[in-house]
Amino acid sequence: MPDPRDEHELPDPELARVLRAAWSPDDLSVEEHRKLVAQAIAPRRSKVVRVSFGASAILALAASVLLAVWTDRGPRPGPPSVGPTLSLSRSTQSLFAQPFAPRGGESARVDRIAMARAADLRENQFAKWGVR
Amino acid sequence: MSRAGDADTERLERERRLVERGHAGDRQAIGELLSSHGPAIYRSVLLPRLGSEAAARDALSEVYARVVERFHQFQWQAVGFYPWLRMVALRVAIDQLRARKRLVLWDAEDVSRELDAAQTTTPLDQKLSEHRDRQAARAKVEHALARINPRYALAIRRRVLEEMPRDEVARELGVTPATFDVVLHRAMQALRKTLGASDDEQRAQRERERDDAPPSSEAPDA
Numbered sequence: 240m241p242d243p244r245d246e247h248e249l250p251d252p253e254l255a256r257v258l259r260a261a262w263s264p265d266d267l268s269v270e271e272h273r274k275l276v277a278q279a280i281a282p283r284r285s286k287v288v289r290v291s292f293g294a295s296a297i298l299a300l301a302a303s304v305l306l307a308v309w310t311d312r313g314p315r316p317g318p319p320s321v322g323p324t325l326s327l328s329r330s331t332q333s334l335f336a337q338p339f340a341p342r343g344g345e346s347a348r349v350d351r352i353a354m355a356r357a358a359d360l361r362e363n364q365f366a367k368w369g370v371r
Numbered sequence: 372m373s374r375a376g377d378a379d380t381e382r383l384e385r386e387r388r389l390v391e392r393g394h395a396g397d398r399q400a401i402g403e404l405l406s407s408h409g410p411a412i413y414r415s416v417l418l419p420r421l422g423s424e425a426a427a428r429d430a431l432s433e434v435y436a437r438v439v440e441r442f443h444q445f446q447w448q449a450v451g452f453y454p455w456l457r458m459v460a461l462r463v464a465i466d467q468l469r470a471r472k473r474l475v476l477w478d479a480e481d482v483s484r485e486l487d488a489a490q491t492t493t494p495l496d497q498k499l500s501e502h503r504d505r506q507a508a509r510a511k512v513e514h515a516l517a518r519i520n521p522r523y524a525l526a527i528r529r530r531v532l533e534e535m536p537r538d539e540v541a542r543e544l545g546v547t548p549a550t551f552d553v554v555l556h557r558a559m560q561a562l563r564k565t566l567g568a569s570d571d572e573q574r575a576q577r578e579r580e581r582d583d584a585p586p587s588s589e590a591p592d593a
Binding site for chain 1: 398399401402405406409410413414415418419421422423424427428431432435436438439474475476508509511512527530531532537552555556559560562563566
């Protein structure tokens with residue numbers, strides 16, 4: 240006679256399992272339960288993990304000491320190198336002390352601005368080459 | 372005092388000593404407490420609520436891990452260790468029900484209500500608590516069956532719950548075994564559809580039931 244508990248014979252085994260779990264729940268096997276308890280009360284970290292963690296810590300400490308010693312013995316870095324002082328881009332307002340005339344004089348103003356910018360560029364080039 | 376009373380007192384005293392040892396850092400003592408009460412937690416609390424042996428086993432493992440981690444928070448009670456363990460188990464069950472979407476009779480909200488009741492009422496001793504949990508589980512099944520055709524409900528009750536042989540149930544229903552197979556198939560489909568109703572529908576159903584229920588002065592069950 241087939242086992243009436245054989246869920247493959249039932250049309251919806253998952254639902255049958257859910258209903259039986261609520262209606263007449265089975266016990267957990269003694270062996271499985273013993274394993275769960277043993278697992279829960281066992282120390283969290285295994286020996287291997289502790290050893291590898293310890294080794295990593297010692298290596299990290301040794302590396303940091305070596306780095307500190309090496310840095311002390313090496314040439315001391317000098318003061319940060321100071322680059323040439325360059326002209327910064329600036330407003331052209333300072334080039335014109337007088338207010339502009341209502342008409343005319345545009346070309347002269349543009350020429351003046353161009354000359355001032357060219358002078359800045361030249362000065363910067365000389366400063367970079369160190370010939371100023 | 373009766374012999375049963377003496378045995379209970381002795382059991383509680385032994386349990387109290389284990390708790391003391393556990394508080395002192397003795398993991399073996401905690402293991403003994405888990406060995407005593409874990410099977411009941413699995414059978415009465417976790418398996419009925421989670422609906423599968425694998426899920427209940429995972430949950431029990433999580434319960435044990437939490438117990439070991441938080442054992443220092445447990446304060447001895449006159450009813451012993453079981454009520455606290457049950458509360459931890461209910462919390463784990465809620466987490467699992469929220470995390471996974473599968474066919475179950477309980478939803479996380481149901482279990483949250485049980486947890487609230489466990490926290491606000493006097494803790495019960497293990498036997499009574501287990502008995503009530505088992506009753507609650509069966510009531511859940513009955514409630515689900517009451518929502519489908521009575522003939523379908525009878526087919527499921529006899530064949531699935533009471534595990535009666537197919538031919539016998541067919542005879543009781545007055546059909547051939549082949550026809551009974553069809554009836555059972557439809558019955559399971561109907562029940563699955565009922566259980567799969569959306570959360571909103573279930574909530575609305577609960578509210579209707581609450582409105583229909585007569586006023587009661589009893590405290591909520593733990």
